[in-house]
Amino acid sequence: MLKIFERIQSALSGLVETSARQSARQYGRRSALARMGSIMVGGAAFTALPFDRAWGATPSGDGTYDDKSCDYWRYCALDGFLCTTAGGSKSSCPVGAEASLVSWVGTCHNPADDRDYLVSYYDCCGKTAFSGAQFCLRSEGERPAYSMGLHNDINWCMSNANKGYHCTVALVVGVAE
Amino acid sequence: MKPRTLASGICLVTLLGVVLPMFTSAEEQAVTGIDGHDKVIREMTSAKSLYMLKCSGCHRVDGTGAPEAGIPPFPGFIAPLARNQDGRVYISHVPGIMGSRLSNEQLADVLNYVIDEWAGEDASDTPRFTVEELAALREIPVTNIVEYRRDVVNQLIESGDPVADYPWP
Structure with a gap:
């Protein structure tokens, strides 16, 4: 039994010795250093290369293109619950709720094409508010209530038969030109 | 060097x-x-875009308004109102105009857009607003806009013109 182990051991050490000698004959010590060096420098340069990292929904992780985030570019003048988090989408009311007849219109800058768009915020009405929905208050460009026409602190469902407020959608209705 | x-x-x-x-x-x-939003709006020159931004929220994209909520429709009513001299004073003083913070140039363009779009077959007989006229009309003091409207409405009824429903008749 012991002899078998000894045999295996000597066979293994022979194999390792042969391959080590062979590689020492074939490659110089400098080539190993050069290869390690190039891996280290290349690794550092790889992360700095100008790759397009703007793929996916969140280019910089700030929610500019995430329609479930208050930071979504279209929500710049929004004040209310996001319909995207209440069973609807960014442009349609959830089932069982109807869009308000009147709305609030603001301008929002889209960083993707560097243009300003007209965004209309319609409230979805006739359904009780969903407490799990995301609430956002940005109201950029809004003015205090004494500037009545520029004040957004209003339930836009007031013009509907069903005045209960559910959530708000953001429709692009044109370009600010 | x-x-x-x-x-x-x-x-x-x-x-x-x-x-x-x-x-x-x-x-x-x-x-x-001024902030970024004000700057964007000040540089806007398209009458349609200005209408969308400042008027469409209540008067709606198609100008039909929300009569049940007190916002009169334009089609059928804007032409006779704009052909009456006191009606032109009234138009220049409605809250949406007074509170818009647009320039007289932009306001004249928006009002003319409303006439172009919704005066229908009366459009050619309806005078448009010039910047000078609008500036002069806005100088006329109107302290009670609802009372002023009543007077205009009575004139229109007398001349047999249609009058839009309004929550404070």
Whole structure:
């Protein structure tokens, strides 16, 4: 039994010795250093290369293109619950709720094409508010209530038969030109 | 030019390039006190875009308004109102015009857009607003817009013109 182990051991050490000698004959010590060096420098340069990292929904992780985030570019003048988090989408009311007849219109800058768009915020009405929905208050460009026409602190469902407020959608209705 | 002079010259130019815009932009903001949104709106020239931004929220994209909520429709009613001299004063003083913070140029364009779109077959007989006329009309004091409207409505009824429903008749 012991002899078998000894045999295996000597066979293994022979194999390792042969391959080590062979590689020492074939490659110089400098080539190993050069290869390690190039891996280290290349690794550092790889992360700095100008790759397009703007793929996916969140280019910089700030929610500019995430329609479930208050930071979504279209929500710049929004004040209310996001319909995207209440069973609807960014442009349609959830089932069982109807869009308000009147709305609030603001301008929002889209960083993707560097243009300003007209965004209309319609409230979805006739359904009780969903407490799990995301609430956002940005109201950029809004003015205090004494500037009545520029004040957004209003339930836009007031013009509907069903005045209960559910959530708000953001429709692009044109370009600010 | 000695290399050292050249280098200090480049440094000075670079420094000015960095520092000067900081001063001018701060000064600009202090003088005008407008934010990015105001700036975008001030530079808007398309009457349709201005209508969408300032009027469509209540009067709606198709001008039909929400009569049940007190917002009169344009089609069928805007032409007779704009052909009456006191009606033109009224139009120039409605809250949406007075509170819009648009320039007289932009307001004249928006009002003419409303006439173009919704005066229908009366459009050719309906005078448009010039900037000068609008500026003059807005100077006329109107302290009670609802009362003023009543007077205009009575004139229109007398001349047999249609009058839109309104929550404070």
